[in-house]
Structure formats: structure tokens, C-alpha cells
């Protein structure tokens with residue numbers, strides 16, 4: 001089968017499309033013929049071996065796992081022993097667990113994956129749309145519901161609303177009954193309004209922390225403002241949830257601003273300061289699958305690339321301005 005593999009850390013040039021052995025499902029696993037996979041910042045950290053702190057898991061000098069890609073959607077082509085809930089021909093989507101040994105990855109024609117980490121694809125969404133959901137959708141859900149304890153009627157600000165996680169966060173916050181302010185670049189305002197945002201702030205024109213508004217919940221994908229500035233616009237009993245930041249620090253990458261948030265969680269008084277570390281829970285993917293089936297959640301795909309051009313998909317992600325998700329079609 002064809003798969004994207006890499007044997008050293010580096011720029012997208014390290015990615016090669018190669019013929020490798022087709023995996024065989026083991027007990028508790030399924031073999032999925034991948035039809036689409038989506039790209040996440042996690043794939044770019046893995047490819048570059050940056051931030052270095054991640055190499056503690058992925059391999060110090062070279063990658064322990066040579067495949068790449070986490071999210072996928074496809075068709076079950078084989079089942080291992082002990083798998084009763086899925087059959088050959090089922091259309092599914094899911095995620096490869098974040099382990100760093102004995103796994104196959106999703107930028108490939110086939111993937112061997114735990115049956116517990118896939119769910120049935122709703123028939124009203126395409127493979128590409130389903131592949132766009134897992135990590136970004138679950139992160140948005142975890143940040144709003146578990147870390148943010150979102151409540152109907154709250155005023156929520158989503159910073160980085162136009163990206164992979166952001167487009168799901170805006171829709172889910174509306175689903176939970178909040179009033180949503182989306183911070184994004186001007187060109188994404190129309191789409192985010194369509195997805196339910198009540199108010200748009202173009203971050204190139206306006207600093208959201210300079211307003212005289214207070215938010216019950218801030219979900220921050222970009223850490224573009226310091227926690228001290230965010231504190232000003234957070235309600236007395238409000239919650240700030242850190243999700244991510246640009247990869248500017250070679251050792252800690254997006255994790256650096258997280259330490260300020262952890263510090264605030266100790267000193268923040270009545271305000272709550274939380275960091276999202278998305279656990280892999282099949283129930284959350286099931287929750288999102290139901291919203292997709294009911295037409296209440298819309299995946300947004302910015303660009304699609306064939307498997308052979310997977311390196312270009314990561315190059316585009318690295319520019320940092322994708323609108324929703326980038327998908328690799330297999």
C-alpha cells in the first residue's frame with residue numbers, strides 16, 4: 001500500500017510517499033481503507049520533532065514511528081478477533097491514539113486501529129468532512145464543556161475562531177446556548193457568522209482585550225494576548241481555557257504560554273484558568289457524530305490534497321491561516 005513516511009525530523013521535504021506493507025488487524029482492532037485524513041498542528045510537531053520536549057515521546061534523534069497522520073475516515077476492510085460492533089463495509093471515522101510505538105498512521109491507504117477509537121460515519125457527511133472532525137472537534141468540545149463548563153446564556157469569546165478547532169468551537173458554543181464573539185481575520189467573518197457567531201472581531205483592526213466587555217468564558221487557540229490582558233475582559237467568575245499557541249519556542253513550542261495560565265490557575269482568585277489537554281474519549285466522538293447526523297455541526301474544509309501531495313498539505317498548515325480544516329484525500 002502507499003503511505004506517507006518519514007525517517008528523520010525536518011521540513012515537509014522529509015515526507016515521502018512509499019510502498020509499505022499493508023497492516024493486518026490484531027485482536028480488538030479493525031483494518032480501515034482510508035478515504036480521507038485531515039491535517040492537525042500535531043502532525044507538523046511530529047514531522048519537525050519540534051518542540052523538542054515532544055521528542056521525549058516521539059524519539060530523541062529520529063522518529064520512532066515513521067508514519068504520520070491522526071484523523072481519518074474510511075471503510076472497514078477487516079476486523080480482528082473480539083470485535084463485534086463493526087463489520088467489513090462499515091463506513092467509519094476516528095483517530096489514531098497518540099501512542100508512539102506499534103501504530104500505523106492515517107496518511108496512508110490503510111490503517112490498523114483499535115476498534116474502540118472509531119465510530120460510524122453519519123451517511124449525510126462525506127469521508128472528507130468526517131475526517132475533518134476528530135481531534136479538532138473533540139478539542140473544541142473538551143475546551144468548552146469540560147474545561148469551560150459552558151452554560152446557556154453565557155457570553156463566550158473564541159480567539160482563533162477561523163482555524164481547525166475554532167470553527168467547531170463557534171458552532172458548539174452556539175449549540176450549548178451561548179452568545180459567541182469570534183476573533184479572526186476579516187476574510188473569515190462571513191463564514192463564522194454563517195456558523196452562528198453573533199459578533200466578529202477582526203484581530204488586525206481591534207484588540208479584544210481593549211474592549212469594555214466581560215466574557216464568561218474565553219477559549220484561546222492562539223495566545224495572541226497575555227493572560228494579564230485577557231484577565232481584564234474576563235468576568236469575575238469567568239473561565240479562561242488555553243488550547244494552543246504559535247510554535248515559536250523550539251523547546252516548548254506552543255506550550256510556553258501555558259505556564260502563565262497554570263500560574264494564573266493558582267493566583268487567579270475567583271476567575272478560573274484552565275489548560276485543555278484533550279483526552280481521547282470515544283463518547284465525545286459519538287457526541288459529535290450525532291450532531292453531524294442531525295445537521296447541527298458543519299465541518300469546514302479549506303483545501304484538499306491527494307495523498308501524493310501530503311507534504312503540501314502540511315506546508316499550507318504551517319502558514320497558520322487555514323480556514324477550518326485541510327484534508328488529504330486517499
Ligand SMILES: NC(=O)c1ccc[n+]([C@@H]2O[C@H](COP(=O)([O-])OP(=O)(O)OC[C@H]3O[C@@H](n4cnc5c(N)ncnc54)[C@H](OP(=O)(O)O)[C@@H]3O)[C@@H](O)[C@H]2O)c1
Pocket residue numbers: 040041042135136139159160161162163164165166183184185188203221222224242243244245246254276277278317320321322323324
Ligand atoms: N490542547 C489540545 O489538546 C489541542 C488539541 C488540538 C490543537 N491544539 C492547538 O490549538 C491550536 C490551534 O489549532 P488549530 O487546529 O485550530 O490550528 P489552525 O487550523 O492552524 O488555526 C489557527 C487559526 O488561528 C488564526 N489566527 C492566527 N493568528 C491569530 C490571531 N492573532 N488572532 C486570532 N486568530 C489568529 C488563523 O487564521 P486567521 O489568522 O486567518 O484568522 C488560523 O485559522 C494549535 O496551537 C494546536 O497545537 C491543542
